[in-house]
Amino acid sequence: MSDSLDNRSKLKKYIDQLTDEDQQWFEVLAQYLIQKGWTADFPVSQFLAILQANQLHFSDENKPRRFLDDLEKNGIIEIKRGKARRPNRVTLKFYMYRGPSLEGCVPLDSPLYIKRSTDSICESYLEQSMKPGKTAAFLKIKAAKHTGKTSLLIRLQNHAKNKGWSVGYVDLESSQFSQNNQQLFDQVDSFLDRFREIVYQAYQIEGSSRSNLLDRLTSGVRCTSYLEQQVFTTSKKPQLLLIDGIDQIYGKEVQDEFLWLLRTWYEEKMKNLPGKTVKWPSIVIAYSTEPYSQSNFRESPLQNVGTSIDLDDFIADHLLGLSEIYGLEWCEGVENANKLMNLLAGHPYLVNLALYDMAIHNINIDDFQTQATLPPYKPFNNHLRRYLDILNNNEDLKQCFIKIIKGETIQFNDLIPENLAKLGLIKFQSGKPKVRCELYNIYFKNYLGL
Incomplete structure (x- = not known):
């Protein structure tokens, strides 16, 4: 050794x-x-x-x-x-990651990206949809924050480019959807016109997207008609449209209008029907379930539309691979990976925080576990504090979560347990709610006075 x-x-x-x-x-x-x-x-x-x-x-x-x-x-x-x-x-034979702590999207060329089963599932759906005579795919990638949605989306974009497809990428969280320092999410007409323009630009079509011929139409019809005439029917290549940050419109004026527009595209433009050629691109959207869980929405226009993709967690083998990349000296590799799995349950963001912290401070897994499970819970304190603030601002969520921590019976006739799962605080195992990971159990027992 x-x-x-x-x-x-x-x-x-x-x-x-x-x-x-x-x-x-x-x-x-x-x-x-x-x-x-x-x-x-x-x-x-x-x-x-x-x-x-x-x-x-x-x-x-x-x-x-x-x-x-x-x-x-x-x-x-x-x-x-x-x-x-x-x-x-x-x-x-040897590598040691020397970059900064991983925050946000994993860059396309980063060695820290771990390909999960969901990557292959999405690629398979898209490749199948690109075959002649097939219905266009509509994939909905959804998960709590810090679980890899955008990182997956940019790799699907890269996969599409490598296949020679025509691909457009739109991020609703970008500054493109603000005007005079104000977001456009409460202005339906302005938002849809801007969305149309950005899709037009994303496909790198030269010229202006302005069309006076469509000005008399409603903004939704105008957006659809223009994209159909000027973008989606102009290419003979397979097409893919990626839309990130859908959660940015939750609770805003444009929410229902935009989601109904996507549903209309799915039902009227993307299906392979007799006597009809599909000219619309396959669509992949990504969104965080967290703001949705806090807004008490019971239904979405996108229910029963397309295929939902739930991002899976890391497994022990993923942790072993990452430990090598971080240059950790894990002689008891499998045992150490299992210890970290027991603490973090494969949460992608938390796993990277843990491995980076061990590598930077040159500490072993046992010392790290002691550090991470005692105040101030480094390096997870900011992540945990954000969840604590959410619970303290929503008494119903807080009381339901306390019951789950205690193992008490909860009622399932409302959305509260489901919203805790969307937040990423719990998971359902065999139909029963369980705290997402042992770290959460330890932290919230302390800070909720249990």
Whole structure:
């Protein structure tokens, strides 16, 4: 065990002593190999292409080859040299994430992104819908905050581009939906006109989206008619429209109008019917369930529309893979992963906070658990405090949650238990509500005086 720890310490020291340029080279190499499952056929020409794609230039054409040889010599990579003109196979043996703590969307090139089963499910639905004569897909990615919705959406965008599809991406949370420092979510006509313009721009169509011929139509009909005539029927490629931040319109004036517009598209434009050719794109929307749970909406125009995608949590294998990326020295890997699973139940955001904290402060899993489950509950205190504020501002949610923590029977004739699940505080197991993870149990027992 000590030999293994000593070896990892040597590898860390080697990486730390690389020049700034060499560290950049190693980072792009590692990110490529991690995305390929830590090993890939890798001729030197491939490395040259990756360096050039990342604007990393070199004057000596032999330097990339020497760089790879030096990494192999020091145990960072393993190279199995191909025979009979077959490419070399390179395996990454050691990596240590050196970036900032992960907050918000995981960048497309980040090694910290973990592909889950929902990634493959979404890709499969979309690929099936792009076949001739098929109904366009309508996917609804929904989950509580900090669970990876936007990160998945941008990877579906990248998947679509790699397939050669025509793809547009619209984020309702962006500054594009504000005017004179005021959001447009309480102005139906202005919002739908802006949405139409942004979709038009997202598909990179040249020219203005302005059309005086449609001014006499209602804003919803105007939006639909224009997109159909000027965007969706102009391309012969398979098409995909991604809409992020749907939760931004919850409780706003535009909510029902916009959601009914999407429902109308699904029912009238996206289905494959006899004598009708589908010209509408497949649509994927993503939204947080948290503001919805706090607004007491009992029904949505999007009920029974399309396919709901619930993001799954990390499993122990995901934690093991991430621990390697963070450079943690886990000799008892499976045992440590299980300990963290017991505490956090695979919550993606909390898992990354935990692993980053252990890596930065060089502490083991047992010391981390002690730290995380006692005041001030670092590094989770901000996350936990946000939930506590929500509960303290909603007495019904708070009292229901207290009963669940205590294991008492609750009534299911209202939306409160369901809203706690949408917040991400509980999960239903065999029809029974359970606190989402042990960390929440410990924290809220303390702060709710239980």
